[in-house]
Amino acid sequence: MLAVRLRRNGSAGAISADLAVPRSHAHTILAKGGTGYKRPRQFSGFLPFVCEVAMRGLLMSGCLVAAGLTAGMAFAAEPAPLRESLTLHADFDGGFDAGFARGDKRIHTATTLMRTDGQPGQRRPEVVLVPNGGRHGDSLRFQKTSPLVIYYPAARNIDWRPDDWSGTLSLWLKLSVPDELPPDYADPIQITDKKWDDASFFFDFSKDERPRHFRFGVFSDFKVWNPANTPWEKIAVKDRPMIVHENPPFQKTRWTHLVATWSHYNTGRPDAEARMYVDGQLHGTLKGKQTLSWDPDKTAIMLGIAYVGEFDELSLFDRALSAEEVRQLHELPTGVGALYR
Ligand SMILES: [Ca+2]
Secondary structure, three states, X not given: XXXXXXXXXXXXXXXXXXXXXXXXXXXXXXXXXXXXXXXXXXXXXXXXXXXXXXXXXXXXXXXXXHHHHHHHHHHHOOOOOHHHHEEEEEOOOOOOOOOEEOOOOOOEEXXXXXXXXXXXXXXXXXXXXXXXXOOOOOEEEEOOOOOOEEEEEOEOOEOOOOOOEEEEEEEXXXXXXXXXXXXXXXXXXXXXXXXXXXXXXXXXEOOOOOOOOEEEEEEOOHHHHOOOOOOHHHXXXXXXXXXXXXXXXXXXXXXXXXXXXXXXXXXXXXXXXXXXXXXXXEXXXXXXXXXXXXXXXXXXXXXXXXXXXXXXXXXXXXXXXXXXXXXXXXXXXXXXXHHOO
């Protein structure tokens, strides 16, 4: 019969409580008044005193337990710090392997996009580190394209879940799109266990438009997003599962920050949502049910597919960061490495 409602007040995290009790007990408990607590009424005499003490002890115990439970729930609802949500970070400072990884931190190379012969090691000779050329520290430079594929295994490096899956992808690029980028589609990153249009995420550059569009593609299982098997060219642009930037700000002389978040994937519900942020600002949103069925052991975080340009600060998180957190990420003075070193 005791109801306790607790609130977190302000940034100091102070707890306040409203107590509601049956009217018959109202005379025996501490009640909120003014800036503190006071007893509104008291009985006189020994028996009422004993009853009051007993009741106060009981109610205070109940209040403390309820306060602890409710406060615990309130704090549990707070997002985890960025460092606790990080699942992978590759800064390319002095090496190709990730600096932080919940899974395998080693970069791998395969001879095809299907990666059936992938092995640890960086075996694309035209992919080099640029000392002190990065957004922070060194960077990765794709000097020309190659049929070889470099990637990080996705298992545990992305917190993929078969139900209610959320996450964040963050990276920085630097390039002159008209002067450097090859004429075909170019994917600085693509994450899938199959192919680009079947349970896949990617950032890519379109090939036909001028200026070339930069896009965050979100492709559910092929049979989910394209059950009629409609040819890609016949799908209207507005119906394609992508967030598109038609005039992206890439330059040869400055780094551009790209972030994608996704939330409530693999629920079967329509409240799933993806967002793309460019240089810390929300650029677009893609709403609607998404189902990406992965075999985590076959999924790969592939870098630089048909891409030429620079790349730095690859980060993945196990939840969808808020707009404010994306801004914080954008402004980290020495990069994501400072979160865990
Ligand atoms: Ca770096």
